[in-house]
Every structure is written in C-alpha cells, then in structure tokens.
Amino acid sequence: MPNQQRHPDGHIGSLVISALFVIMGIIALYDTTGYSDRDSQVFPRTVAILMILTAGVSLITRFLHPQESGGFGTGTWWRRVLLIVAMFAGCLAIPHIGFLASGVISFAGGLIAAMHDRWTPITAVLYAGSGMAVMIAFFALFRYVLHVPLP
C-alpha cells in the first residue's frame, strides 16, 4: 500500500481518477451490448455497473468533502519519465533489434534514472559492466536453459 502524502493535487487528482473509472465503466457497459451470447454479457455488465456505482459514490463523496490527501508527492519527474520511456522504448525495439540489444536501452535508461550519486569513471564501468553481465546471464538462462524463444 502506498503511503498517502498530503499534497494539494490530491483532491483534483482523486476526482479525475474516480471520473475516469466511471467513464471506463460506461464504455464497458456499452461494449457488452455487442456480444452475441447472454452468458458472456451478464458478468462484465454486472461488474461494470458495480464499478460505475462505487467510483460514482467515491466521486460524489470527494466532491462534497474535499480532502488534500494523496497526490504525486515529491521526487524528480525527469527520472520517472526517463525510466518509463526507456522501458517502453526497449520493449518496442525487441522485434527489430533483438532482446539483448533492446535490453541495453532499458537498462541504460534505468541506470541513468536511478543514479543519484556522482558519476565517476569507475562507477560507470562497474555499473555498466555488472549490468551487461546480469543481462547476458539472464538471456542465456531463459534462451538456452529454459528454451524461451527470445528474439
């Protein structure tokens, strides 16, 4: 469970997310109208209604009784974004450049994002080298021992 921090964006964010859940429930409910069999409708329809009701109650409660809990809190945004972008970029590159090369993209992004100490030539070589060793070891384990067809 994440720690809830007091932050001004908590109120608006909570309203937005609750509204998002309501909208997703309505879209799901609409989607169920296109199913050919009643058996495949009944469960998602029931669950979608439950989601609309509960998220709706949460939305109204938050609107009537604003609370400034929650929010994105402190921390460096560029690091978060870099990590996410690097991981997505690595995944999208898998079919084109293979698993190991795309793993280098994800790893390098994650390494830069998570490095809060000062870079020195020794740490750069050590961290990059240990990263490569770990990736090669896992690649070999999955591909040659577990026979996972890694591209």
Add this chain to the structure above:
Amino acid sequence: MEFGHFLSALTPFNLLLALFGVVAGTIIGSIPGLTATMALAVLVPITFSMDPASALILLGAIYTGAIYGGAYAAILLNTPGTPSAIATTFDGYPMAKRGDGDLAVALACFGSVVGGLVGAFSLLLLAPPLSKVALAFGPIEYFWLSIFGLSLIASLSTSNLMKGLAGGAFGMLLSTVGVAEVSADIRLTFGSQMLVGGFGVIGALIGLYCIPVLIDLVATPDRHLKMEEDVRSVRIGEAFRIATRSKFNLIRSSVIGTLIGILPGAGGSVAGLVAYSEVKRTGKPDQKFGEGEPDGILATESANNATVGGGFIPTLVLGIPGTPPDAIVLGALLVQGVRTGPTMFSQSGSIVFTFIYGLLIATVLMLPAGLLIGRYAYKSIVNIPKAVLVPTVGFMTIIGTFSIRNSVTDVILMLGLGVFGWIVARFGFAASPIVLGLILGPIAEQGFVQGWTIGSATGNLFGMFFGRPISQGIIAFTLITLFLPLYTARRRRKKAREQT
C-alpha cells in the same frame, strides 16, 4: 503406509533429488515471471529416465520450493515471484522497508515449512476422504469462494472502501478482456489485436506491483530498503519465537491451504488470500496488518505451501489435477505408466507412499536450504546499489513477462498497467484490489454463469445460489469478514465515548 516406504524415500539418491529440487525450485520461484508451473515444465523431461517414486520426489520438491521462492521477491522487491505470494507483499514489503526484511524472509521459511508439512501429512493420512471435498464443490461454491476472496478488499481498503471496490471491479473487468471462455465472444478489445489475448495474470501482477516501486525508487535518492549498521544474518531465533507464538494461526492457515488446494482451479493465490483474510479478521486490535505484521506473512506462506500437498490429493486419488503444476505431475505419472485413481493407493502403494515421504523430507530440507538462500538473497538486495538494482529488476520484469507467452504485447501491457497502477495508487486506488479482481474474476464468472444456467434450467435460481449448505457457510464467512470490522470499530467508538 509401511516403514519400508519411508526408508525407500531416504536413499542418498532420493535425498539428493529432494535437495536439488527444493534449491532449484526456490531459485526459479524467486524470479518474477518464472512460476512453479514453468519450473516443473522445464525440468520434467529429466525425470523420464528415473523410477516413478524418485521422479515424483523431484517434481514435488521443485513444486514446493518454487512456491516458497515466490516469497523472496514479494518481500524484498514488492513483486510476487509467483501468484501464490501476492498476499505476502502486503506485510512482507513493509517489513523489508523498515529494515526487517531478514526477519520476514525467515518467517516466510518457517511458515512455508509448517504449511508444506501439514499439506503433506494430509496427503499421507487423509487423502481418500478429503478428495470427496473436491467433488462436493460445484460452480456455485466456487463462485462464493471467489466472492469470499474478494471480501478481502474491504479489509485492504480501510481508508476508502468505495475506491477499493471500484478497483476490484476494474480488476474483474480486466479479467474479461479478450475471448470469452463461455461463448467465444470478443470482449472489451475495442478492435485492438493487442487485447485479444487478454491480460495475463503474471504480467499484470508484475506490472501492478513492481513497476510502481521502480518509478518511486528512481525519483528520490533514499535507500531502497532500510539498512542496519551491521547487516545481520537471517534472524532465525526471533522468527522461530514469533512462529511458535502464532502456532494457531499457522495451523489454521495450513488447514485452509490444504482444503483450498484440494479444490481444482483454486490454487495457492486463493489460499494465501483467504488465509490472510482470516488472520486479519481474527487478529488482535494492536496488530497492524498491511504495515508489516509478521502474522500476515506466516498465514500466507503456510497456506500457499499447504496447497502443494492438498493439490496432490485429487490428482492422485481422482486423477483431477488441482492446479497447472499438478497437471504436469499427472502427465509425468502417465508417461511413467502409473495410473492414478481411487485404487492407486492400494495398487501402486510403494510409489505413492515413497513419494509422500519424499515430499515430507523435501519440505523439511526446505528449512536449512531456504534460510541459507534467503540470507544471501536478503544481503544481495540490501547491499546492491540502487542504480544497478532498478535497471536489473526492470530487465527481469521484461524478460519474465515475455517468457510467459513469448509475447512482446504482454510486456507492453505489463508496463502500461504498471504506470496506470502507479498513477491511480497516488490517489487512493491501491493495486491489491485490482489484482484480487483480476485473479478471482475468472473463477467468479465461470461459477456465476454455470450456476445461473443450471439454476435457470431447473427453475430454482434462488436455491441454486443460496440453498446449498457449503455455499451458505461461505456466504456466512463472507458477511462476517465484511461487517465484523465495521461492527468492531463502532463498538470501540462507543466504548471510547462512554469513557470520556
């Protein structure tokens, strides 16, 4: 059940197999994405040249080791190594964050060993009568069991029940994405080919639990886990004292795990969640579940390891595999020419009893092996620099998710779900209810639709859902789980008012 079978299990070769199986299973299970099923599937060919009892001992040891191994990643990285360890994250990771990861790992080991022993003894002594439990469970009982599991949302979302329920509903909707099992309708894909295969449970677990932790870790220079001045070895004595104090919790959770293990399709994840729900419901007021309560780890780990022995009961007695790993073991038995069924215990007694004793020995061996591996796992995770840990775990999440269905789409969905989970968690929609919905959704839907169809055909829909004795028992427990915390809180408030 002769003493000779016990001696057969104690041959040096069988002991070596049991030890190898436990170690290999623990290591494989600790890697997010590698499940007990995969560990067994990969290693099953090496058993074909062995005699049936030795083959079964190896497979049983791998299985029980893998279920325990899932606890490492759950405690140290907030990522369940296997779905069975979902509820281990609830208290394991908070313990690790406050510097008690070594204690949590030791508790998980004690819990797993006790659960494994109870499951194996049940298999040894009570297999034929207990197998009837599996036959007593119809679709409606499965439906209510999944609802009972979902009632845990209420206790996980004490700060905001509505958000927890909305998250649970969202998880159940996610479980319906793709091709419907009942009628083959394509649901909630909105024309996207990516979504036709649906959300894989393992990928979703990794995404919802692990990616948010990585996003938070990179944002600040704080350490990933609190480190004591001197990194201690695993705190065996302290863990043993806590486990001894919680013996009732351990036994109850192990019995829950054994019984749920007997039910085909339920498995370790449901057992862990139900046992966690029970320990939380019956916990003392000063116990802070979800914030690093040792009893939470003991309950989950004993229950999920008890499902190993429990799952073998219908597999061996009825030829009905309770879980995917049981199905692999059943397949291996058929390759060996061993016929499962009610007569197996009399006709192939030497194989069955040697295997059960082997499983007991493997479970006991898990104690030293697990504590030793746990010690190194803990020290490694604590000492590794965050700059290396984050991209390494990131790479493991990608390769682990890919390996489930050899699909890049699954990896992209895992990442997308992870980022979504991180954002909504900032505003009170925690990941656990979503995961509960995702895991229990298919069980609930199948039971609900089958029950609805049978009830409609027989003209007794109400009786179908509410008239069966086992269903009534589960409904009663569900209601108690849902409303007891509210009643207790109200009583406490009233008492406080009276005192002032």
